[in-house]
Amino acid sequence: MTFGERLADAVETRGRLCVGIDPHPGLLDDWGCTDSAVGLERFAMTALEAVVGIAAVVKPQSAFFERHGSAGIAVLERLVAACREQGTIVLLDAKRGDIGSTVQAYAEAYLSAGSPLAVDAVTASPFLGVGSLDPLIDTALANDAGVFLLALTSNPEGPQVQHAITRQGTTVAASVLQAVAARNAGSHGLGSVGAVVGATVECPPDVSVDTLDVGGPVLVPGIGEQGGTVDDVRRIFGRAARHVLPSSSRQVLRAGPDKHRLRDAALRAVESFSKLG
Numbered sequence: 001m002t003f004g005e006r007l008a009d010a011v012e013t014r015g016r017l018c019v020g021i022d023p024h025p026g027l028l029d030d031w032g033c034t035d036s037a038v039g040l041e042r043f044a045m046t047a048l049e050a051v052v053g054i055a056a057v058v059k060p061q062s063a064f065f066e067r068h069g070s071a072g073i074a075v076l077e078r079l080v081a082a083c084r085e086q087g088t089i090v091l092l093d094a095k096r097g098d099i100g101s102t103v104q105a106y107a108e109a110y111l112s113a114g115s116p117l118a119v120d121a122v123t124a125s126p127f128l129g130v131g132s133l134d135p136l137i138d139t140a141l142a143n144d145a146g147v148f149l150l151a152l153t154s155n156p157e158g159p160q161v162q163h164a165i166t167r168q169g170t171t172v173a174a175s176v177l178q179a180v181a182a183r184n185a186g187s188h189g190l191g192s193v194g195a196v197v198g199a200t201v202e203c204p205p206d207v208s209v210d211t212l213d214v215g216g217p218v219l220v221p222g223i224g225e226q227g228g229t230v231d232d233v234r235r236i237f238g239r240a241a242r243h244v245l246p247s248s249s250r251q252v253l254r255a256g257p258d259k260h261r262l263r264d265a266a267l268r269a270v271e272s273f274s275k276l277g
Contacts, residue, residue, distance in 0.1 A: 003145050005190065019054075019249070058091070111136070140193075147193055148193075152203065177195055219247055
């Protein structure tokens with residue numbers, strides 16, 4: 001099955017939720033975990049165990065594993081393996097972007113079968129030009145994996161680039177969304193190339209509901225503690241909300257380390273988005 005097909009099945013079975021596993025130092029401390037590879041593993045595996053069977057997708061934030069060096073990357077490898085053993089889709093939030101042989105190397109690290117870090121999908125930055133990511137996208141599709149391209153992010157600096165006007169007269173954000181839609185053209189069902197659009201963004205004038213309907217999944221971070229709500233998703237996406245994958249990290253993780261409270265928080269998040277379509 002393609003990544004898009006697997007994701008559609010997971011959403012149909014479990015509901016519409018991506019849970020971020022973001023073990024930043026403050027959360028490690030809140031959970032009583034040491035800021036070390038040992039504490040990192042306890043945090044990550046506890047979070048995974050709590051949301052298995054509830055979250056359609058688990059999204060580890062690579063940077064919080066990388067900050068612990070090789071020991072942290074080893075924890076990430078074990079987390080990815082555990083997700084695969086339990087049938088949970090893994091979206092690695094790495095936001096990689098480069099050109100030529102370098103982006104191909106990222107593709108082989110994250111999306112090639114047999115790599116110890118091979119995941120179901122990865123986030124990527126297209127701001128060196130969408131075409132620079134072709135090796136990443138091609139490798140993903142050849143391995144039935146997915147790629148999510150940043151399009152409109154909620155950080156205050158984002159519009160400086162994303163709302164800028166290209167030579168073709170469109171905004172950068174609209175160009176990225178159009179490129180994602182082009183990659184998904186001809187897909188049967190949900191495409192495997194997605195976009196990232198924050199839950200609290202203000203869209204430029206040339207980004208409409210039609211533009212946001214890219215034929216693939218749209219990852220929507222910023223739900224919960226960052227201010228994004230179900231109403232925001234309805235306002236921004238309209239009928240395109242049927243392809244939205246809302247992502248919540250801190251709102252769920254703050255309930256830890258108790259697994260029952262974590263599970264309840266995830267269930268509440270799934271329920272809140274159950275009527276998006």
